Amino acid sequence: MDSAPRGLPLLISRLDKAYAGKAGPRPVLRDIDLQVEAGTFITLIGPSGCGKSTILRLVAGLDRDYSGSIRVGEAPIRGPDLSRGMLFQEHRLFPWLTVRRNVALGAFHSGLAPAALDALVRELLERVGLAHAADLFPSQLSGGMAQRASIARTLAGQPRLLLLDEPFSALDAFNRLALQLELERLWQRTGITMILVSHDIEEAAYLSDRIVVLEADPGRIRTVVENPLPRPRDRVSPAFNAIKARLFEALHVDTGAPSAVPTDPVPTDPAPEEAIP
């Protein structure tokens, strides 16, 4: 796996997308320009309905009805392709197959001989901490385990670009933190380009090299926040909090913090002797 090809770059230029509505086409994405260098981790964040999942679907090749250009590597998108893996909020494992067979299915088109396929599945299950669960069925897994199995299945296709549509949002806080850490390690080890859709500001600040903040009606890029912090990131450091503060600001979230430091001294109660005329 580690000798697999490195990540693919993504170039989106002047992307417009509309869905059919009752009163004619309804624009949902307008003039999206986005350049993602090979091996970069970016996150798309923004209010509900701003078109984050639509962007992922277009890059995955699941929808070809758009104008503008989307290129992955050297080639324009022509349809779904194993070089672009996708992970969803729900695990989408086949309930009638064991974890091992679900993961093997991810390499279905690879043409690997059975022994090589077995070795790949074993390696992937070890990598996501599920070696002990290879013969369980999805109904026997916790939410975090199921999402791990789903990551292994996607990696079995040897993707060079991974599209992650809120993959951890249904997990409890502890599983989410653990999986964010594991995803970061996988990303560093494989060099796969990652594009994450998230509503979680801390997740975005923890994982991303760059955070693309979108706004809605129609969906467009409001701003891009660069995140140069060294990894692994310290979630309680002032520098990490400064990135989060920039994201809150870019998303126009009221954090409850005073909006400006008062320039005049804060008035205090007069000393008792001054108060008496």
Ligand SMILES: Nc1ncnc2c1ncn2[C@@H]1O[C@H](COP(=O)(O)OP(=O)(O)OP(=O)(O)O)[C@@H](O)[C@H]1O
């Ligand atoms: N197949 C479709 N047909 C018509 N409209 C659609 C379709 N899919 C999405 N939309 C609309 O396009 C807009 C963008 O949807 P999309 O799911 O991409 O947003 P999102 O930012 O991912 O939202 P959320 O954060 O709630 O998941 C929304 O207004 C949605 O209702």
